Amino acid sequence: MSKEVEVPPISRPDETFIRRAVEEADVNVLRLALYQQTHDPKLANMRVERSLRFGVFAEYSLASGHEGEVREKAIAYLLSGDLNRLEVPSRDETAELMAIFLDRKLSPEEVNFGHEELSFDVHPRDVAWGAKPSPDQLSSFQVVIVGAGISGMAAAVQLARLGIPYRIVDKQKGLGGTWFLNDYPEARVDISTHIYQYKFEKNYPWKSQYASQDELLEYLEHIADKYDVRKHISLETEVTEAKWDPSAKRWNLDIKNSDGSKEVLSANVVISCSGLFTTPKLPDIEGIEQFKGKTVHTTSWDHDFTLADKSVAVIGTGCTGCQMVPGLAPQTDSLTVFQRTPSWITPVPNYKSTTSKELRWLFDSLPGFWNWSVFASYVADAQFQDLQEIDQEWCKNGGTVSERSESLRELLTMYIQSKFVAQPKLAEKCTPSYPPFARRIVIDNGWYDALNRDNVELVTDGIECITEQGIQTKDGVIREFDLIVFSSGFSVSKYLWPVNYEGRDGATPEKLWDKDGARAHLGMTMPGFPNFFTFYGPNGQSRGGGFHSWAEIWSRYVGSLIVQMIETDTQELEVRQEVFDDYNQRMDDAMKGMIWESEGNGGYYVNEQGRSGVNMPWSVHEFYEMVREPKFDDFNWT
Ligand SMILES: Cc1cc2nc3c(=O)[nH]c(=O)nc-3n(C[C@H](O)[C@H](O)[C@H](O)COP(=O)(O)OP(=O)(O)OC[C@H]3O[C@@H](n4cnc5c(N)ncnc54)[C@H](O)[C@@H]3O)c2cc1C
Numbered sequence: 001m002s003k004e005v006e007v008p009p010i011s012r013p014d015e016t017f018i019r020r021a022v023e024e025a026d027v028n029v030l031r032l033a034l035y036q037q038t039h040d041p042k043l044a045n046m047r048v049e050r051s052l053r054f055g056v057f058a059e060y061s062l063a064s065g066h067e068g069e070v071r072e073k074a075i076a077y078l079l080s081g082d083l084n085r086l087e088v089p090s091r092d093e094t095a096e097l098m099a100i101f102l103d104r105k106l107s108p109e110e111v112n113f114g115h116e117e118l119s120f121d122v123h124p125r126d127v128a129w130g131a132k133p134s135p136d137q138l139s140s141f142q143v144v145i146v147g148a149g150i151s152g153m154a155a156a157v158q159l160a161r162l163g164i165p166y167r168i169v170d171k172q173k174g175l176g177g178t179w180f181l182n183d184y185p186e187a188r189v190d191i192s193t194h195i196y197q198y199k200f201e202k203n204y205p206w207k208s209q210y211a212s213q214d215e216l217l218e219y220l221e222h223i224a225d226k227y228d229v230r231k232h233i234s235l236e237t238e239v240t241e242a243k244w245d246p247s248a249k250r251w252n253l254d255i256k257n258s259d260g261s262k263e264v265l266s267a268n269v270v271i272s273c274s275g276l277f278t279t280p281k282l283p284d285i286e287g288i289e290q291f292k293g294k295t296v297h298t299t300s301w302d303h304d305f306t307l308a309d310k311s312v313a314v315i316g317t318g319c320t321g322c323q324m325v326p327g328l329a330p331q332t333d334s335l336t337v338f339q340r341t342p343s344w345i346t347p348v349p350n351y352k353s354t355t356s357k358e359l360r361w362l363f364d365s366l367p368g369f370w371n372w373s374v375f376a377s378y379v380a381d382a383q384f385q386d387l388q389e390i391d392q393e394w395c396k397n398g399g400t401v402s403e404r405s406e407s408l409r410e411l412l413t414m415y416i417q418s419k420f421v422a423q424p425k426l427a428e429k430c431t432p433s434y435p436p437f438a439r440r441i442v443i444d445n446g447w448y449d450a451l452n453r454d455n456v457e458l459v460t461d462g463i464e465c466i467t468e469q470g471i472q473t474k475d476g477v478i479r480e481f482d483l484i485v486f487s488s489g490f491s492v493s494k495y496l497w498p499v500n501y502e503g504r505d506g507a508t509p510e511k512l513w514d515k516d517g518a519r520a521h522l523g524m525t526m527p528g529f530p531n532f533f534t535f536y537g538p539n540g541q542s543r544g545g546g547f548h549s550w551a552e553i554w555s556r557y558v559g560s561l562i563v564q565m566i567e568t569d570t571q572e573l574e575v576r577q578e579v580f581d582d583y584n585q586r587m588d589d590a591m592k593g594m595i596w597e598s599e600g601n602g603g604y605y606v607n608e609q610g611r612s613g614v615n616m617p618w619s620v621h622e623f624y625e626m627v628r629e630p631k632f633d634d635f636n637w638t
Pocket of ligand 1: 146147148149150151152169170171172176177178179182187188189190191196237238239240273274275276277278320499535536546547
């Protein structure tokens with residue numbers, strides 16, 4: 001064990017409270033935190049059993065007999081131990097600890113990623129200067145970040161640590177990106193906040209394990225204040241055009257301010273963190289403009305509109321529609337859901353439960369308990385990615401996707417049937433015809449229970465048109481409504497749109513992506529666009545791992561390149577065409593083994609050209625190794 005970090009002294013509650021806290025804790029997480037404190041060899045030599053939940057997901061739980069022993073040891077320690085120390089393990093030490101947690105050896109890639117996720121280091125994905133430049137050198141350098149969401153803030157925190165001047169511009173009225181825009185009822189994250197958070201921010205006191213939109217926004221506001229990002233953000237400031245100036249070797253960005261005034265910003269480097277879900281999409285239905293009642297897209301919810309006694313239609317049953325309907329239904333007179341394609345929906349234990357004061361105390365008091373909770377979530381999440389891969393052998397023998405995929409499909413189908421015992425027709429309507437994970441899987445927020453309500457109807461006949469009073473389906477039936485909610489998602493394939501970016505020699509994204517949609521090297525760089533980077537760019541959605549972790553990884557990648565630029569006095573940095581082409585060829589080859597193009601029936605994962613343009617075909621750890629640090633030879637430096 002190497003360094004020690006002081007953690008604030010804690011007040012110790014009574015034994016009953018401590019027992020309740022320990023009882024609630026994940027025992028394997030507890031074991032590792034305790035082992036780090038006590039080095040009790042018995043704790044390291046316990047057998048971990050890999051059991052299957054749903055017959056599909058591995059759970060790492062302690063073999064029976066150990067659980068009681070760990071909990072008793074924890075209680076004794078918490079009652080009498082010195083809790084004010086946290087020993088920070090090295091990478092090799094965390095490798096050993098992770099192997100104890102999983103009771104198996106980890107690959108070097110897993111160790112690297114896992115070590116960062118455990119985040120014992122203050123800033124686990126930091127970039128360091130080789131030779132720190134003078135303040136004069138630094139002050140003449142300017143980075144513009146477009147977008148103040150999770151990505152933009154991660155980039156900002158990294159640049160600030162390096163002392164590189166930056167400014168964030170965002171067209172919205174508030175920071176937070178997605179979580180500012182989407183404040184429809186019931187908006188909530190669908191993965192544990194243990195991993196849906198930055199790893200440089202330790203032990204944030206989340207109220208719930210799956211945070212609601214307002215809590216997610218509060219978190220980002222907290223980050224902006226704590227890391228002094230806020231003063232660098234210009235809100236209601238939109239980039240409309242951006243052009244590379246080859247003589248100055250800088251980007252000129254045309255900015256529209258909230259008062260309509262215009263300005264030109266000049267930057268050595270632009271980082272576009274403009275998001276995948278920023279351009280709302282309306283469904284292509286005839287007559288939309290004729291409707292005399294109220295319409296709303298889920299990104300522009302009207303909180304003053306009362307739903308009581310109203311007849312409401314919801315068009316779209318992806319993540320947002322399914323998440324929102326259970327909250328809307330009880331408030332309305334009637335609610336009609338129009339579904340084109342059903343989603344696979346999975347129950348999640350404790351989806352809406354809040355963190356008890358006992359568990360909060362444990363997070364605050366037992367060093368390492370938060371870190372191992374994060375690690376446990378990361379391990380659990382990484383398992384989903386295999387369900388997106390096609391097992392060729394399995395398919396040759398007549399199967400679909402893979403044995404695991406079929407098991408999950410069977411279980412989720414049984415779950416649907418269990419919800420509609422008396423209504424098999426409704427169960428049928430709710431059962432997708434494609435395998436799970438071919439489209440975004442949805443967490444059950446009470447969706448099936450809502451469909452069972454007397455005032456809710458699920459309509460699967462296609463929509464013919466929208467009339468002045470309501471919606472007409474293809475069978476000729478017209479239903480009248482007071483409000484139509486468009487839960488129709490976003491134009492995700494329109495990366496960077498509607499900004500006109502013009503790079504070197506008149507290069508534009510439209511020309512570069514003309515053949516089959518948006519592409520970028522590692523989702524981040526494009527030939528013809530010097531000193532320009534995109535976060536959450538084309539095919540940049542990884543198959544696992546928390547979004548914030550990836551934002552930190554992209555920040556490290558780009559931060560390292562900027563450091564190299566400044567240290568070598570490079571004015572212009574551009575990915576080599578052959579590197580871009582080779583990467584995309586490899587990506588297309590890898591994509592053939594994935595389910596999205598062949599099984600997804602479209603969905604937002606597949607672009608207008610039928611190509612899977614959002615997701616990453618490689619596994620979390622494969623892609624991580626590609627972006628862990630930049631290969632300087634991939635770029636032309638001038
Ligand atoms: C409703 C919803 C629920 C989601 N739930 C989950 C989930 O449960 N789990 C998960 O992992 N992911 C989820 N996501 C994905 C989510 O988008 C990402 O996790 C993350 O928020 C993206 O962050 P970002 O900073 O890259 O982009 P964003 O959050 O989209 O931020 C981009 C920002 O750029 C600004 N911008 C864009 N263009 C311009 C311009 N020209 N000028 C100025 N500013 C501009 C926008 O105003 C916006 O504020 C969800 C997405 C949505 C829409």
